[in-house]
Amino acid sequence: MAETLVLRGGRIVDVNGTRPADVIVAGGIVTAVGADLEAPAGATALDATGCVVAPGLVDLHTHLREPGREEAETVETGARAAALGGYTAVVAMPNTEPAVDSAAVVAQVQDLGRRAAVEVAVAGAITVGRRGERLTPMAEMAALGVHLFTDDGAGVQDAGLMRRALEYASGLGVVLAQHCEDNALAAGGQMHEGAWASRLGIPGQPAEAEELMVARDIALCRLTGAPVHFLHLSTAGSVALVRAAKAAGLPVTAEAAPHHFTLTDESVASYDPVFKVNPPLRGATDVEAVRAGLADGTLDAIATDHAPHPPEAKELPFDQAPPGMLGLETALALALSELALPVEAVLALLSWRPARIAGLGATQGGPVAAGRPANLCVIDPEARWVVDPARMASRSRNTPYAGRELTGRVRHTVAAGVAVVVDGEARR
C-alpha cells in the first residue's frame, strides 16, 4: 500500500550529481523534488538531515534460497535484509532446489517476490538443472521478464554449449552471466591456491581456474557478439582481461563482491568456514586489483553474492562446509568504509550501473526526479556501527565481518513508494 512520504533535509546523490533537496513520494512515485517543499496533508515525514538521499541499491547477485533451502533464507527474510542494506531490488540467483530452469519456478519465485519488501527480479538458469548439458527454455522465462541467465555456483564448462547459449540469448535480448571456474583446473579446491593453502594443507584452486573461463568467454563474446556479464570476479588477472576486452569494445560487464575487496586468504588460517566462499578469498594483490577495477570502471558493479547458510553447515570441517557469506546488510558500509571513493562513485557501483545490467532501469537506479518510481535509500554516511550477526534480518548468521566497525549506515529505505525501513528498523 503506497504511502505519502516527505524526505526532509537530505542531499540527493544520483546519476545527475549532488544537490540538497526534499523529496515527496505519493502513490508509489516521486511527485516532487526541491528545496523546502510543503508536505501534503497526512504525509509521513522521514528525517534525512545530514544524509544522502539516493536511488535504492540494486544487487545483481543474491541467493534467496527459496524454494528448497528455507532453513537458510526465504524470499521474505532475504528481501528484508536487502531493505536494511539500502537495496530496493535484488536479482535472485537460480541455484535453488529445484533450480530456476523453467517458467513454473520463475513464476513461483516472482509470486513470493510480490509480497516481499523490495523488488525481486528472478535470474534463470542457462542449462537444465544447472548441469551444463541442455539449454533451458529461455524464451519462456524471458517472456515472464527474466533478463539475466546464469548457472551460478558452477560455470558452463562446455565452450560449444556456451557459444550456442550466447547466440540463442542474443535473439531474446537477454544477458548471460557467468560464474567463471574451470572445473578441471579448480579440481575441488576449497580455497585460493597459494602460500596460505600450501601451509594450511587445504586443496586450493588457482586464480587461473577463474581466468581461463573469463578469457574463454571474452573470446566467445567476440565470436558471437552477444553480451556477457562476469559474476564475482576475484583476481588481478580477471580484472586485466576485462579491462582489455572493454578497451577492444566488446559488450562485457563485470561485478565484484565486497569480500573480494576487503578480505584475503589469510583469514582462512582460523579454519573457520565462515571465511569459505567461492570464488575464494584471494591474495593482497588481487584485492588491490579489484579495488582498482572498481575505481576505474573496469568492474561495473558491486554485487553481494549474499549466500546464507545455517550455523550447522558452517560448523562442518572447512573442506566439507558449503561456500558463501552474507552480504546484503554490510555491502554499502564496506564500500563506503573500505573503498577510497566518493559517495557518488560508490552509489554508481551499487545502484544505477547494476540496475542497467539487470534490465531494471525503468524502475530502479534513479534518477531521483518527479515521475520516477519511488525506490530510494537514505544513507547516513557518518554513522559508525559494529556488525552484530545476531541483529541481522537474514535467517542465517554467516557474516565474516562480526565485530568489525564500519562507517555509513542506511537510515530509511523506500521501496515502490513504501517506507520499508525507517530509522534503521525494518517495517515489514
Next chain:
Amino acid sequence: MTAHLLSIADLGVDGIGKVLRLADRFVEVNARPIPKVPALRGKTVASLFFEDSTRTRLSFETAARRLSADVLTFSAGSSSLNKGESLRDTVETVEAMGVDALVVRHRSSGVPWQVARWARRAAVVNGGDGWHEHPTQALLDCYTIRAERRARNLGEGLGGLHVGIVGDIRHSRVARSDVLAFGALGARVTLAAPPTLLPPSLEGWDVEVSHDLDGLLGKLDVVYLLRLQSERMTEALLPSLREYTATYGLTAQRAERLGPDTLVMHPGPVNRGVEVASDVADRSVITHQVANGVAVRMAVLFLLLGMVDG
C-alpha cells in the same frame, strides 16, 4: 606451554626443548618393570579419532595409561556420527563427560582448531589433521634423531644436521610439522619430490628443494621417507608406482650412497618396495620412532594436564 597443542608453531624452540627433555624421563619410566607413574591420576583423556589410525591412537592411549589417566576412546565407525550427529555435538557431548584432554584426529585439515574453539575446558591435542599437521609425530621424530645420534656418540641436538624429507610432501601432515620442528631446532631441511608432490607454494618455508635424490643422499644426516598413497596415480600426479620407486624410492642400490651414520626414518605405515626397499626398512629406526612416540606423548599430556611443571 599453551593450553592446547595444535601446531608445532604453538611450542617454539623452548617448548620443543621442554617436551624432549621431559620425554627423556618418560623413556626411563617406560624401561621400568612396571612402566607407570601416578602423574595424571584422576584425569581423563579422550581420543576422538574421526579417521582410522591404529598406531597413533594406541600410542596416545598407552601414554595416558602409563601416566595413570583414565582413557575414553571414540572412533568414528562406532559412533553416533553415523546417526547424523554433528562434529560439534560430538565434541560437546564427550567433553560434558568430564574430559581433561581431547586428542583429535580428522581427515580434514583444521578440525582441531574448530574443536579448540568449542571446547570449554579440555586441552586439545592435534593427533593429525588432514594434510596439515601432526605435531606429536614431529616431536617424536626430533626426539628419535636426538636419541639415535646420542647413542652413536654423534653429538647433541639437531643444529646443523641436514635432513632430507622424501616423497609426497603435498599431502603430508607429517612433513608440514617436521619442517617446522626441524627448522626450529636448527636443522637444514631439503624436500625431495617430483614437483607434483610438492605444495603449490613454498613461500615462507625454511627449506631447499631437490629433484635429484641420488645427488642428495650422500649429503644427508637423516633421510625421512614419506608414505606414498596409490590414489596419487589416478590424480595424474605420477605416471606409475614403478617410476616413483625408480626416481624417489630408497632402493637397496640407492641406500649404498648413504653414510654409515645416516638415519633412515619413516612415519609408518611403510609401503615396502615402494618408497623404501624391504631390507633398507629393516636398517631404519622406525620401531625406535614408535617406542619414542609413547614417551613423547606422555610428555605432551603431562605438560598440558600435569599439576607440576616438568
